[in-house]
Amino acid sequence: MLASLIRVFKSGWLGFWRNKWLSTTAIGMVSLAIFGIIGLLLVNVLVGSLITNLEDKVDVSVYFKLDTSEEEILAVRKELVKLDEIRSVEYISRQEALDRFEEKHQDNQILMQSLQELESNPLEAALNIKAQMASQYEKVVGFFNQSKYQEIVDKINYLENKAVIARLSSITATIRQAGLIILIVLAFLAVLVSYNTIRLTIYSAQKEIKVMKLVGASNWFVRGPFIVEGAIYGVIAAVISLVVLHPLLWYLSPKITAYLPGTDLYYFFQANFVALFFLQLVIGIALGAVSSWIAVRRYLSD
Amino acid sequence: MIKFKQIYKIYPPNCPALEDINLIIGEQEFVCVAGRSGAGKSTLIKLLIREESPSQGQILWHNHDILQIGDKDLPFWRRQIGMIFQDFRLLPDKTAYENIAFAMEVGGRNNQEIERDVPQLLKLVNLIERADHFPSQLSGGEKQRVAIARALAHRPKVLIADEPTGNLDGLNTWEIIRLLMKINELGTMVVLATHDREIINGLDKRVIILEKGRVIRDEQGGRYIL
Numbered sequence: 001m002l003a004s005l006i007r008v009f010k011s012g013w014l015g016f017w018r019n020k021w022l023s024t025t026a027i028g029m030v031s032l033a034i035f036g037i038i039g040l041l042l043v044n045v046l047v048g049s050l051i052t053n054l055e056d057k058v059d060v061s062v063y064f065k066l067d068t069s070e071e072e073i074l075a076v077r078k079e080l081v082k083l084d085e086i087r088s089v090e091y092i093s094r095q096e097a098l099d100r101f102e103e104k105h106q107d108n109q110i111l112m113q114s115l116q117e118l119e120s121n122p123l124e125a126a127l128n129i130k131a132q133m134a135s136q137y138e139k140v141v142g143f144f145n146q147s148k149y150q151e152i153v154d155k156i157n158y159l160e161n162k163a164v165i166a167r168l169s170s171i172t173a174t175i176r177q178a179g180l181i182i183l184i185v186l187a188f189l190a191v192l193v194s195y196n197t198i199r200l201t202i203y204s205a206q207k208e209i210k211v212m213k214l215v216g217a218s219n220w221f222v223r224g225p226f227i228v229e230g231a232i233y234g235v236i237a238a239v240i241s242l243v244v245l246h247p248l249l250w251y252l253s254p255k256i257t258a259y260l261p262g263t264d265l266y267y268f269f270q271a272n273f274v275a276l277f278f279l280q281l282v283i284g285i286a287l288g289a290v291s292s293w294i295a296v297r298r299y300l301s302d
Numbered sequence: 303m304i305k306f307k308q309i310y311k312i313y314p315p316n317c318p319a320l321e322d323i324n325l326i327i328g329e330q331e332f333v334c335v336a337g338r339s340g341a342g343k344s345t346l347i348k349l350l351i352r353e354e355s356p357s358q359g360q361i362l363w364h365n366h367d368i369l370q371i372g373d374k375d376l377p378f379w380r381r382q383i384g385m386i387f388q389d390f391r392l393l394p395d396k397t398a399y400e401n402i403a404f405a406m407e408v409g410g411r412n413n414q415e416i417e418r419d420v421p422q423l424l425k426l427v428n429l430i431e432r433a434d435h436f437p438s439q440l441s442g443g444e445k446q447r448v449a450i451a452r453a454l455a456h457r458p459k460v461l462i463a464d465e466p467t468g469n470l471d472g473l474n475t476w477e478i479i480r481l482l483m484k485i486n487e488l489g490t491m492v493v494l495a496t497h498d499r500e501i502i503n504g505l506d507k508r509v510i511i512l513e514k515g516r517v518i519r520d521e522q523g524g525r526y527i528l
Contacts, residue, residue: 003413004407007407011404018395019395208395210391212404212408213380214351214380214385214391215380215404215405215408216377216378216381216405216408216409216456217377218408221407221408
């Protein structure tokens, strides 16, 4: 049993080594497939972090009437944080609001003058609320519709932002879905192409398969070496696509970051290096071995 | 002992290749099966190695019906038979040595046996110095000798030769035939299918002549006359 396993591996390795050209083609196709799949995966990661960034910029501000005490507002905040949909709630006191306002408009003489003419701080305290996803702001606003808050809440700027938020949430959902569909379709294509290449290498061996059967080889003894050969393609292809990917990301990542701040693909690649390599290995081996297995099956029937 | 009982083989839709074949071939016999191309020689052999099944009839090997052998046990049956062909059918990616060793590997023989037997087989066919050559580096006669050595690797009870000399010149032809006779003398049944009149007339063995799928003559020390 062990002896024939060793024989199967050895003969798979020999087949790989003696058909260098055919093997090279097959490895090329499989590594393209792996490269494509991983590339699409990285693009999806990129789009994901882009969307998160974008959603991070959206928030809803709730303004409280001037006579509301800080304790009351902080109590509201406490209640709010308990909701699952909430990512963060920032409290901005009246003084802070004034400071920010002054900082923002310090070049605007007229505004500053009119502000100084006022005797008291005209700005209201506010809670800046960020939800997990753009689609959840509706719910957050619903929270403030409870009667106990009606008295202290002056206004919610959600209604002004509603259209933007709604559009953003529909766009991000579409992008996510489209990304997934593109990933699946292209991955399927890549698999198909490399399957066909491997099928061709086995097609060229169909006479030999017949001879092996004639000499009395069992199906597994014929199939085994081809599967091993396919797996070898996969391993080498995984290493190749990794070797190509590394410098490519190192080169491209800063440029992408320049366009889309807040994304760092190279960092993502390094942080998930082991997982990515493992994923590539799995894709490569599965692609090579399963393709071989299916392709040989056709010639084993008689 | 092989027994063909009322074998018919009809290729669809209605093209009879063999009709009413009844034969008994004894252990250690040397039999020539002769006939023109298309007379049914190859079909007869394909039935024997179970590459094809007859439309009707029985083929018995020591009173076991080989048509009852399931797909799983087929490799075991094929290892009982050695087979050589006009086109040699060696594995092009393996050397002479490896071609023979492969046949032993599929039979589950261990490495010591392989290392002991393969050189012996190569010696038998007088190719020991060609062991590491690939088929593309061998002449036709040498390839056929490798094929014979491979066919003998299982120590088969039956050696079937389907036009083994069809691609060879006169000198090589007789070298192969002498080798087959030697193998037969060592105790293996040999079934030689050929349409080469010279071989048959020179051999002085049992001759079965097929024509249009029927046995028209079957005699000891027969001649090929049509």
